[in-house]
Amino acid sequence: MADDNRNQMFWSREFARLVGVLTSAHLLSAAEHRQLWAHVYTWESSLAALIHDLLQPESLLAAEHPQLHEVLSRRYYASMQARTETEISKCTHEVDGEPRTDSYRYQQSIHYKDSTIRRQGDENVCDTYRASICPNLDDDFVLRGLLGVGTFGVAFLAHKRSDTRPPKQQKLYAIKVETSSTINTDIRKRTSDPSVAPLYYQQPHQFRYIPMEAYLLLLTAGCRRFPMLDSVYSHGKYKATVMEATVPNEVREKNYDPYAETKDWLKKGLQPLDGSSYLLSREKQTGLNEVTVCQIATQLLEATSYLYDMRLCHTDISHVNYLLDDAFNTTLIDLGLIHFGLRDADFQKSHTPYIPNYEKFMTPELATELLKPNYDNTNFSDGTVQIPLRHDVRGLTLWQLGCIIYELLHGFAPWEEPNPDPDIGRLSDWPKGRSAAQQARRMRKIRERRQRVIREELPVSEDLSQDCVDMLRAMFTKDPEERPKLQELLSMPWFGQSSYWVEMDTLEIRRQAATG
Structure with a gap:
C-alpha cells in the first residue's frame, strides 16, 4: 500500500488501493504499515484480494500465474456470457x-x-x-x-x-x-x-x-x-x-x-436430502448400496477436482455440506468454507484444527499428537482447538472425503466400533455426557479408537468389491506422505464405476425382458 508496486506482486490493484485508503497507508512508511496492520498482510493468498487482477489479462498477477489466469478467466467469462444481460447484483437501494x-x-x-x-x-x-x-x-x-x-x-x-x-x-x-x-x-x-x-x-x-x-x-x-x-x-x-x-x-x-x-x-x-439422511446413526447402518455410494463419491471427487483446477480446496466436506436429489445426483454446497492457495506453500499450515464434533475425521498423525500426556487435561468441549501439527490442507480434505465414503458404505466411521452402544452414542456425542462418569466412559472409548486409528489396519466390509477395498485402503494409508494425491484418486478404477453398473443392470433387465 505505502509501496503500491511492492503490493502489486500479491494483491489486485483495486484491493491494494482500497485497503491503502482504509488504513491511511499514505501516512505511514511501509515498515510501519506492516507492523500496525500485520493481520491484513495474511491476506496475501486470499482469493478475494487477488481475483480482480487474476482475471485481468494485462495485470502482473495474470502474467505471474498464466495457467491459473487462463482457467479462472475461461470459467468466469463462460459463466458471464451464459447470463447474457442478466445483472448479478440486484439490490439498487441506498x-x-x-x-x-x-x-x-x-x-x-x-x-x-x-x-x-x-x-x-x-x-x-x-x-x-x-x-x-x-x-x-x-x-x-x-x-x-x-x-x-x-x-x-x-x-x-x-x-x-x-x-x-x-x-x-x-x-x-x-x-x-x-x-x-x-x-x-x-x-x-x-x-x-x-x-x-x-x-x-x-x-x-x-x-x-x-x-x-x-x-x-x-x-x-x-x-x-x-x-x-x-x-x-x-x-x-x-x-x-x-x-x-x-x-x-x-x-x-x-x-x-x-x-x-x-x-x-x-x-x-x-428438509433437503444430504448424506446423513441415509445413515441410521442409532443402529450404525447405512441405507445405501455400494453402487449408489460410488455415484455420490465419484461426484464429490469430481467437485473436488473442479475446485483444485482453480487452486481451491473445500475445507469442510461433511454429510451436511452436500445435497442429493431423488436420483442421488450430488451437489456440493457451503462454498464459504473454501481455501485458496496461490502457491503450494499456501496450503501448508503449521497448526491442525481439532473440532470435537469432527472426531470421526481423526487422522493417525493428529491422534498421535492428542495422545501425548500434555493433552490429558485439555478441555476440548469448547470448540475448535488449534493443535501445533503441520499439515497440507489438500491432504486433510481428501482424508475427510475418505471418511465420508467409508461412513456411507458402512454406517459408521473408520475404526469406530460397529456395534451400537446407547451409553456411548455417536462419536460426536463424547463431549456431551449427562454426567462426569458418562463423559469419562465416552472419553475412554475415544482414546481406544484413536489407538486403533494409529495402529490397526482399516476394517472393511466383506461385501464390498475389491476395487472399493483397494480404494479405501489407499485413502487411509497411515503415513500422510504416502497417501494418494487427487490425480491418483481420479485414476483409481472404483471411482466412476456406478455408471458401468447402472448400464449392466439396464442390459440385464432388457435381456430378461427379451427372453421373457
Whole structure:
C-alpha cells in the first residue's frame, strides 16, 4: 500500500488501493504499515484480494500465474456470457442514506453486528432475516418456507413470481440470507479473509462487490456438482445469495403458505436430502448400496477436482455440506468454507484444527499428537482447538472425503466400533455426557479408537468389491506422505464405476425382458 508496486506482486490493484485508503497507508512508511496492520498482510493468498487482477489479462498477477489466469478467466467469462444481460447484483437501494451496498464507496462502512445465529435464538433471528430481505428480492421471488438454519445464516425455499407454471413444475431456488460485511469491517474485525470482492468488468473503475461464496458459484457454473448462481441482493447489513435449489420431490410437492409466520415455517421444516439422511446413526447402518455410494463419491471427487483446477480446496466436506436429489445426483454446497492457495506453500499450515464434533475425521498423525500426556487435561468441549501439527490442507480434505465414503458404505466411521452402544452414542456425542462418569466412559472409548486409528489396519466390509477395498485402503494409508494425491484418486478404477453398473443392470433387465 505505502509501496503500491511492492503490493502489486500479491494483491489486485483495486484491493491494494482500497485497503491503502482504509488504513491511511499514505501516512505511514511501509515498515510501519506492516507492523500496525500485520493481520491484513495474511491476506496475501486470499482469493478475494487477488481475483480482480487474476482475471485481468494485462495485470502482473495474470502474467505471474498464466495457467491459473487462463482457467479462472475461461470459467468466469463462460459463466458471464451464459447470463447474457442478466445483472448479478440486484439490490439498487441506498439503505439509511448510505451508498449502494455493493458499491466501492460502501466498502468504507463498518458493521459491528454479531453474525452468529446461535447467539441470537433461532426463531427471532429468522424473523429478522426474513424482514431484512431486499424489497427487490421480495418483488422477484415468492418464499415458500425454510430450508434450514445454520450458524451464520438462514436458507429459504422460493420460486420466481414470473414463473406461472403449476407449483409442482416451477423451478425452485434456495435463498441464503446472512449478515453482510465490508472490506473495512473485515479489516477491523481481523477476519481470516475478506468476505467480498468486486466483479471483474472490462471497463475501468467499475465495481460491484458481491459475497465471495457467490463469486465462487460463478466460477463453478460449468460443473453440475455445484449450485447455479441466480443473483445476489446485498441490502444494508444483510445479503441474500440466490441459487438453484437441490430438493427431493417430497419437498417440491409440499403445500406452502408464503404468508405464514416464520415460526410456522420453522415447525414444518423443508428438509433437503444430504448424506446423513441415509445413515441410521442409532443402529450404525447405512441405507445405501455400494453402487449408489460410488455415484455420490465419484461426484464429490469430481467437485473436488473442479475446485483444485482453480487452486481451491473445500475445507469442510461433511454429510451436511452436500445435497442429493431423488436420483442421488450430488451437489456440493457451503462454498464459504473454501481455501485458496496461490502457491503450494499456501496450503501448508503449521497448526491442525481439532473440532470435537469432527472426531470421526481423526487422522493417525493428529491422534498421535492428542495422545501425548500434555493433552490429558485439555478441555476440548469448547470448540475448535488449534493443535501445533503441520499439515497440507489438500491432504486433510481428501482424508475427510475418505471418511465420508467409508461412513456411507458402512454406517459408521473408520475404526469406530460397529456395534451400537446407547451409553456411548455417536462419536460426536463424547463431549456431551449427562454426567462426569458418562463423559469419562465416552472419553475412554475415544482414546481406544484413536489407538486403533494409529495402529490397526482399516476394517472393511466383506461385501464390498475389491476395487472399493483397494480404494479405501489407499485413502487411509497411515503415513500422510504416502497417501494418494487427487490425480491418483481420479485414476483409481472404483471411482466412476456406478455408471458401468447402472448400464449392466439396464442390459440385464432388457435381456430378461427379451427372453421373457
